[in-house]
Amino acid sequence: MWFTFGAVITYLAVEIIRSVYRLYFSPLAKFPGPRLAAVSRLYELYYDGYQPDGYIRKLRDLHEEYGPIVRINPREVHIDDPKLYTELCGNPRLDKDHWYYNVGDAIVTTPSYEEHKQQRAAVYRFFQPQALKDTESLIFETVERLCLGFRSIPGGFVNLSNAYRSLTNDIVTTFYFSTSNNLIDEDNYAAEFHRACGGFLRLLAFIRPFGIVGHILTVMSRWYQHLLKPAPKLRSVLQHQQNIGIRVNTAIKNHRQHQVPKARGLIYKLLDSSLPMKYKSRARLHSETLGAIIAGTEATANVLVTATFYLLSNPTCCEKLKTELREAWPSRGNPDIKSLLQLPYLTCVILEAYRLEEGSVFRKPMVSRTPLNLRGRIIPAGTTFSFTPKLNHENKTIFPNPQVFKPDRWQCQDNQALKKYLGTFSKGSRSCLGQQ
Ligand code: HEM
Incomplete structure (x- = not known):
């Protein structure tokens, strides 16, 4: 009885000391965000495990309330800044966050960038x-x-x-x-x-x-x-x-x-x-x-569902796509994938479906082994930071009227500049191997 009581008191004391450290003394204490999220990961678990839209919806609200860099759990800041995304995500010397990717042993979950590089080179x-x-x-x-x-x-x-x-x-x-x-x-x-x-x-x-x-x-x-x-x-x-x-x-x-x-x-x-x-x-x-x-x-089915839904809801786009396909592929038989992928309107439809699909809602937590300067605020080496590509895809400055299905937005001359912000397959050395 006294042993149990002692154990409970010790546990509570450790938790209180840890919470005080996390709130006031941690290097991340200066970053804005909900205090409950700064104290415990249970905050994240509540949204990801029990809310229908997961933590992503909440992250959107948190960025609206606290700005582009928010502390979203005791060890991690989340960033909603498409320019920083393009600057940081191509860096091949980033590790993946061990805690977040602790869901099975695979190339995609390998934390160390050196170990990952070795596996990726082989496959x-x-x-x-x-x-x-x-x-x-x-x-x-x-x-x-x-x-x-x-x-x-x-x-x-x-x-x-x-x-x-x-x-x-x-x-x-x-x-x-x-x-x-x-x-x-x-x-x-x-x-x-x-x-x-x-x-x-x-x-x-x-x-x-x-x-x-x-x-x-x-x-x-x-x-x-x-x-x-x-x-x-x-x-x-x-x-x-x-x-x-x-x-x-x-x-x-x-x-x-x-x-x-x-x-x-x-x-x-x-x-x-x-x-x-x-x-x-x-x-x-x-x-x-x-x-x-x-x-x-x-992931692949999500993109197909998204494309079909928006094409059926937008008969003009659907008709334009059908016309392009009929002209390029007038007779029966299988088309050649290489020529299909060169069709301009089909390409725009695919890119727009990548942008709108919900599969890329997972955030990508990474860790730098050296301190990072996030728009004037330094995070120490070993701190986890993350982006969620879906937030780029909904950014009104980069994609005006982001909720609208508009394949033509990809027809602009600056298509490559827009593609930088598309993170459906992630970026750089950790990007999807199956995207071809
Ligand atoms: C439209 C469909 C797909 C989407 C949107 C997609 C998206 C992604 C994303 C975002 C990642 C990075 C995940 C992370 O770092 O947390 C990834 C990695 C990966 N994907 Fe895909 N994926 C798709 C289809 C596929 C398919 C069909 C395959 C297999 C045939 C595949 C195999 C892989 C592999 C092996 C990795 C790990 C790459 C690495 O860590 O080096 N993917 N995918």
């Missing part, structure tokens, strides 16, 4: 256009299957969010493993599964402060069939996690026995690559592929 070529020739036919075949399916739907109503998620999941899974999940053939386009994946992304908010949540999910994915009967939503995510684990195991086994299939997925190229052995372990490849498949599925 970069697998994502370059010349290496993606086979992927082109995979994309066309899968899109064609999806469109054929649309024609046979009674009533003609389709949940495009699920349909696109199934399309992108089938493509990305085949890209990694050379076999597909065939979600586009499932009832309702695997609606339950996609709902669960959306929930899984929200779980990241809890995995960050309570890393044990991630480990529990990994263990559950191996044993859930024997141990319990999870709700259908959780079951579909665990099943997915388990399926990927099985495919990784099979690939490692095949690779060891030199029985590599003719159609080699990226997993075999990773196993063959110059990556050091520690990045080729079962656990590491599982976490790498699981993360990339969920992110590649969700």
Whole structure:
């Protein structure tokens, strides 16, 4: 009894001393922001874990109240300044924030820039256009299957969010493993599964402060069939996690026995690559592929949903795009992706969809090993600072009437200047490898 009481008092005393330090003596004490956020990360967890729009909406409000640089948790300042974004984000000597990216072991979550550089150098070529020739036919075949399916739907109503998620999941899974999940053939386009994946992304908010949540999910994915009967939503995510684990195991086994299939997925190229052995372990490849498949599925589908929504809501833009496509591609058969990407209006529509999509809402917390001057205010080496590209995309000075879908804004002569502020794929040495 006295021991418990003593432990509680000690804990409270430590918390109080820490809070006082954070509020008055920390090098970040001079930065404006809510006092609760300066004291505890629970402030962030409340928004990311429990509010439908996550911390991003709150960040918008905080910048309106406190200005362009706001302290958003005990160790981090968030910056809403597109010019600073372009100046800082290209810096290849920035680490990623260890706490924020503590959600699984993968290239994207590697904090140290030197370690990341080594991994990226080993896999970069697998994502370059010349290496993606086979992927082109995979994309066309899968899109064609999806469109054929649309024609046979009674009533003609389709949940495009699920349909696109199934399309992108089938493509990305085949890209990694050379076999597909065939979600586009499932009832309702695997609606339950996609709902669960959306929930899984929200779980990241809890995995960050309570890393044990991630480990529990990994263990559950191996044993859930024997141990319990999870709700259908959780079951579909665990099943997915388990399926990927099985495919990784099979690939490692095949690779060891030199029985590599003719159609080699990226997993075999990773196993063959110059990556050091520690990045080729079962656990590491599982976490790498699981993360990339969920992110590649969700992010790509978000852009497709955004583009379709705005095109259907703007018949003039839609008609203009159709005319351009018909002229460039008058006969049946697959177009060549390289020439498609040179079509001026299609390019503008894609860029505008990148700007408006909601997938880039995640902030990107980074750490500099040297002190940084943020518009006259110095943050010490080791301090976390972050940007959220979505705030650039909504900046009224750079993108007038930011809520309006206006592909023509990308037709201006200064298109390159505008692209600097587009952070959908992030920037520099940490930018998306799958953007091609
Ligand atoms: C429109 C679709 C996509 C968007 C908007 C997108 C966005 C992003 C962003 C913002 C990052 C950086 C994340 C961070 O630093 O926190 C990233 C990294 C990455 N993405 Fe994508 N992504 C897309 C599609 C894909 C696809 C289809 C793949 C795989 C086939 C992929 C593979 C990767 C990989 C491997 C990284 C890590 C790069 C590194 O750390 O060096 N992405 N992506």
